[in-house]
Amino acid sequence: MKRTGTVIVLVLILISFLGGIWYIWSKDQADPVIYETETPSKQTIVRKTVATGSIVPKEEVLIKPNISGIIDEIFVEAGDVIKAGDLIAKVKVVPNVSSLSSARNNINSARTQVETARLALESQRSIYNRQKGLFDKGVISANEFDQAQLSFDQAQQRYNQEKVNLGGAQQTFDIVKTGTASGLGASANTEIRATVAGMVLDVPVKTGNQVIESNNFNDGTTIATLADVDKMIFEGKVDESEVGKITENLPLEITVGAIENKKFDAVLDYIAPKGVSENGAIQFAIKGSLSKQDTTFIRAGLSANASIILAKAEDVLAIKEALVQYDPKTQQPFVEVAIGDQEFERRDVTLGVSDGLQVEVLSGVSENDKIKVWNQLKPAPSFGGR
Structure with missing residues (x-):
């Protein structure tokens, strides 16, 4: 019995030993994991948001x-x-009958007033002439003559004023009847x-x-x-989620749907202080003045899109956003740089402007560094005879 147990134990040990050898051999035969690398490049990165609207005249x-x-x-x-x-x-x-009748009545009334003033003037003239004769003969005092002259002058002034009123009534009648009147020039035309x-x-x-x-x-x-079609503006709206990112005087790039392969520069002039609810979302109106640099005719009312440039970095060192990793504890960005064949080391980086695909690298890597791509690749399997 002891011999049988010993044999069983030895057999189990042998099987385990052979199994271990086979496992090690199979792992050695497995395809190795290969990481590709990419190098940084010079890029112009623009971070922007887009507003939809139309082109309209400034005034x-x-x-x-x-x-x-x-x-x-x-x-x-x-x-x-x-x-x-x-x-x-x-x-x-086309004269209004009521207005025409009223204007005609005003003329008749003015004529009556003129005639009354004329009669009063003639009466005062007679009195004035009579008093003047008496004054010249020394019959009446200078005070009495002055009173007669004052009454005559007042009657003359009243008569002249009534004639002016008659002329105004006549002009009003002409305007109601024909739309114009002599003596008014372009004020009634x-x-x-x-x-x-x-x-x-x-x-x-x-x-x-x-x-x-x-x-x-x-x-x-x-x-x-x-x-003035040489002074056009962009009128559009931005969502409430974007309005906090923009400020006045930011540059705009305007693209007009009806004008292909053309971009127009503009400057953001106005952001509405109050939003308006549209389809359940709050929208804020914006305006931007176009600075036309060519003779392209932009028709009023054309639909357009405005790219609001939030940040721009020209000819800077950049890498793909997908290459950047973040420390789970500090949330600081880093990349892994190749130091040998499939050997990498961690490098902390300082990032700048990002457009969602490319990100500016301010420090941490150089243009010649090879940065690890996190997608693991295995070599294609080989087939006999191929």
């Missing part, structure tokens, strides 16, 4: 009539470039002229359309929209 001027009526003739169309004072349209006045120089962006009315004058109670009908 739009709405041309409105100063009198109500019907468009009689239009002299411009969208796309025309005009100067200040150029004729845009003519308005034909059916000719609508440009107030500024620029391009006509829109003419929303047609011949025969009725228009309303601009006054304290009504904005009036827009006859034409003018703008």
